[in-house]
Amino acid sequence: MKKRTLVFLATMLCLNISTGCMAQDNNIPDATSKDIETSMQEGSTSVRSQNGGTSYETAYKNLLSFKSEDYSNSTVDEFDQLLTSTGDLSVLFEDYSAVAEKISEDDENYDFITITMNASLDEIYCKELNDEIGFECRVMKRGNLTEPLNEEEQKILEAEPIYDFQFYASCYIHYQITDKTLTVEKRDEALKTFRDDLQSYVDTLSEEEIANGNVKELLEKKAQEIADNLEVKKMELDFDVQTISVAGNGIEIDG
Structure with missing residues (x-):
C-alpha cells in the first residue's frame, strides 16, 4: 500500500x-x-x-x-x-x-x-x-535548463524552471524499531545514509541508463546493497521503489 x-x-x-x-x-x-x-x-x-x-x-x-x-x-x-x-x-x-x-x-x-x-x-x-512506518526518500537527476526565447518566457522559467531531462523516483524505507533503547541519533543516521547514498548513486547514472534501462531494477538493487551495508542494530529495514518518472528529450515514462 x-x-x-x-x-x-x-x-x-x-x-x-x-x-x-x-x-x-x-x-x-x-x-x-x-x-x-x-x-x-x-x-x-x-x-x-x-x-x-x-x-x-x-x-x-x-x-x-x-x-x-x-x-x-x-x-x-x-x-x-x-x-x-x-x-x-x-x-x-x-x-x-x-x-x-x-x-x-x-x-x-x-x-x-x-x-x-x-x-x-x-x-x-x-x-x-x-x-507500517515508512520513511520516504526522493531522488532525482536533472539535465540542462531550457533556454528562454524571449523576456516573457524568461519570467515564466524563472518562476518554474523546465529542464530538457528530468528523472524522479520515490523510495520508501520501511522500518521497525526492535529495541526501545534506539536513540534518535542512530535512527536518523541510518535514514540519512540510505537517502544520501541512494541519491549519490543516481548522480552517477547517465541519462541513457535511466531512460533506456530498467531504472527501477537498478534502484532496487542499489537500495538492497545500501541496506545490507548499514548494519543497523535495533532496527529492521525493508524498502520498495514506488514511483518512477522520466521526462525529456522525447521520453515520457511514469510508473
Whole structure:
C-alpha cells in the first residue's frame, strides 16, 4: 500500500477526519491516542492555514523548539512522546507541512526537519493506525535548463524552471524499531545514509541508463546493497521503489 506523505497527513488532520478509522494499540500511551483524537476534533485550530495561518518563520521556529541540545541522545520513544505531549498535534503536523514544502537543502536545520521530525511524526501517526512506518526518500537527476526565447518566457522559467531531462523516483524505507533503547541519533543516521547514498548513486547514472534501462531494477538493487551495508542494530529495514518518472528529450515514462 502506498504510504501517505506527511503533507497529506497534515491535510487529513486539518479536515477533522473521523476518528473511527483510528486503530487501537495497547502499547501506545493513552495520552497519545487522546491527544491525536482531540487535535482532529479541534477544527477552529486546525484550519488556521485557511485563515491566514502561521507564517513559515513561526512554523519553523515551532519545530526547532524540539531541537534541544541533547535531543539526539534521547531514545526514539522518548522523543516521540515529547512531540505528543504538545497537545494539539494538528498544529504540529501543519507546521511540519508548511516548512517541509519550502525549506532549502542548504538550511542548517534541513536534516532535523526532513529526517528527525519527518520520521517521528510518521511514527506517531502510523502507530495510531497500526500501519507500517515508512520513511520516504526522493531522488532525482536533472539535465540542462531550457533556454528562454524571449523576456516573457524568461519570467515564466524563472518562476518554474523546465529542464530538457528530468528523472524522479520515490523510495520508501520501511522500518521497525526492535529495541526501545534506539536513540534518535542512530535512527536518523541510518535514514540519512540510505537517502544520501541512494541519491549519490543516481548522480552517477547517465541519462541513457535511466531512460533506456530498467531504472527501477537498478534502484532496487542499489537500495538492497545500501541496506545490507548499514548494519543497523535495533532496527529492521525493508524498502520498495514506488514511483518512477522520466521526462525529456522525447521520453515520457511514469510508473
